[in-house]
Amino acid sequence: MNDRAKALDAAHRRATEFLQGLDDRPVWPRASFDDMMTRFDGPLPDEGVDPADVVDQIALAADPGLVAIPGGRFFGFVIGATHPAALAADWLVSAWDQNSGSSRLTPATVAMERTAGTWMLDLLGLPPDASVGFVTGGQIANFTCLGAARAAVLARTGWDLAERGMRCAPAIRFVVGADRHGSIDRAARYLGIGRAEVTVVESDDQGRMRPEALTTALADTDGPLIVCLQAGEVHTGAFDDFAALMPIARDHGAWVHVDGAFGLWAAASPSLQHLTSGMAEADSWATDAHKTLNVPYDCGVAIVRDPADSIAAFRTGGDYLIYSGLDPWDVTPELSRRARGVPAFAALRSLGRTGVIRLIDGLHANAVAMAQGLASITGVRVINDVDYTQVMLRMDSDDDTRALGEAILRDGTAVMTGAEWRGHATLRCSMSSWATTPADVDRTVAAIARLVASM
Known part of the structure; x- marks a missing residue:
């Protein structure tokens, strides 16, 4: 001791x-x-x-x-810092050492997770009786939602996936946008859906799926259908036009899934929720709470409109297990796991509704300020519409853009990570941390201006 x-x-x-x-x-x-x-x-x-x-x-x-990463000038990938209450709660989670799959085995932690899920549904304007499963991250959140989708669309054709498996099952049409995140393809692969079975729909210059292209893609579609939409493209931050796309998918009987790893939270902000108009009409939604909500790794969230669809895909057996109707292990792929939803409960309880709104609006305001500052530097161009929290920039040539990215990392003032957009090198600045202040933005812009001048 x-x-x-x-x-x-x-x-x-x-x-x-x-x-x-x-x-x-x-x-x-x-x-x-x-x-x-x-x-x-x-x-x-x-x-x-x-x-x-x-x-x-x-x-x-x-x-x-x-x-x-926990500081105010890490803008790489899409990674949030950790809110103080969430960090401290995560220490408690490790000390308590609760195996949080069953509400009867570990009632305290499961109650906090259940409440955190209810609060999230309320904040995001999603169906209040949806199932909420806490998983490792955005990848497994997408996998979990699409696992429920696969079982459900096959069941509509009379095919019992749990009984009969995938061999000889009706072919599933799997439809995605051209600029979807790679975790969607990976989840499809986990579920036995290969690249040749994926229909890719054209997107616009910001990465939003084109409604007219979806209409064309779904023409003459018959049989089980899953359509994946996106809340927050990882480079530009753009949101699919849910209000336009959802009716098209519904006309063909599709299960609609929304990958909202960081963008789902725009729905909680009165000033940004226009970006998610129509999103609540989907069948499932995935997000990653370590991003916008700023809780520690690992805390993905898989939300499914009808809990029966989650149960059909994931409920297991075992005469020694303790069941109580709807438990965490009924709606996710895991049995044994830590109480990863408790830090989310702590963050939400500490922030409250107004604090969540301030957090999201603050991330957007910092992104706008960063874009304005970067655009004032001679030789630097911001190449996306800064609708949410992503800023994408480049210089006149790919070589100069990559050289600037390497110089930023060597300098150490801030971190931005490189990518490609429409065949050209870019740098991405993701505004994801509660700890970022206007002074951090100014300090970063000044450092980049100095590095550009030295080039």
């Missing part, structure tokens, strides 16, 4: 040191993977080490290889 107390004290001290130093440390790691392997690799020692010493050793050795 004394070892445990000392180890926790050491972890608290080292974590506090790391968080307090975020403003001064380079945002990108100062050490490579090979450097880290040099520090951590080697044979397993014969003798153990005091737990508190292990914590200290890990913290000191890892420090140069850590990314300042």
